Amino acid sequence: MISSRSILRRGLVLLASAATVASLAACSSGTAAVPGSDPSASAKASSLEEVYANAPVADAAALISDSTMAKIKARGKLIVAEALDAPLLSQQDPTNPEDVQGFDADLAKMLAIYILGEPNVEIVPPASETREALLANGTVDVVFNTYTITEKRAEQVDFAGPYLESGLAVAVRSDNTDINGIDDLGGKTVIVGANTPAVTAVPEKQPTANIVSFATDPQALQALTQGRGDAYVQDFTLLASHAIDDKSIKVVGQPFTSEAYGIGLKKDDAQFKSFINEWLKKIQNDGSWAKIWDATLGSAVESSAPTPPAIGSVPGS
Secondary structure, eight states: OEEOTTTOOTTOTTTSOHHHHHHHHHHOOSSOOSTTOOHHHHHHHHTHHHHHHTOOOOOGGGSOTTSHHHHHHHHTSEEEEOOSEETTTEEEETTEEEEEESHHHHHHHHHHHHHHSSOOEEEEOOOGGGHHHHHHTTSOSEEEEEEEOOTTGGGTEEEEEEEEEEOEEEEEETTOOSOOSGGGOTTSEEEEETTSTHHHHHHHHOTTOEEEEESSHHHHHHHHHTTSSSEEEEEHHHHHHHHHHOTTEEEESOOSSOEEEEEEEETTOHHHHHHHHHHHHHHHHTSHHHHHHHHTGGGGEESOOOOOOOTTOSTTO
């Protein structure tokens, strides 16, 4: 486990005591310190200071007695299952292991602020096959881990949200100004990974595209940068991660297929699910969701923040 309690207060200077602020300032720069990150992302990450300072905090009445949220409040920290190695989503800074940043990580801090008034988060890195057990045995309160909502999974856990929709997206070389998304791939040579959803999804959207497939993701990326194809279609978050480290490519447009991510919760905790869904609506409506997107996943995308998915819009949520 990694405790973020003392360090993950980037931007909470207005909520902390003066003495604590001085201590935290020495530990956290408020910038995107993850190696290989887009320098422009530093300014965007700094903008999260204002988001945290103005983050919604639940009324005391919403922390119903004996509820999960009341227990978290009494404990003084939110325990979250999230990755430490997912660029732009939840990545640990190797130079400052207590600092974890990304779309999932920053949303988890916002949820902690909503319950506790401060971003006290303890992280438990999960494996895909352990997430249900971590919730069932009470090791974690929530799962923020690109957790795709499915009806089968919903038999074991509850899902708040969805809070993010991903899917297949388009990457091109950075000097390409002709292709702005899937609608521009007609007649183009499109690189896909063998045995990936793109093999069938691209022809469905663009029947005249010339598909060329490569066995591995690195081979496909190399083909794109060498000009052996006009575009590369792959999972959005994977492409965005590549674009952060390789400035010769960029992601254009939004995902054109849909995969809805939810916040995993212990099964049959309707109070907690309703509480988190209300929080999601608040941060969507006040613009916080979009600002966190811009500072994380959006830093690698040549388009504006997407519209957040509607709460309860997919089966299983």
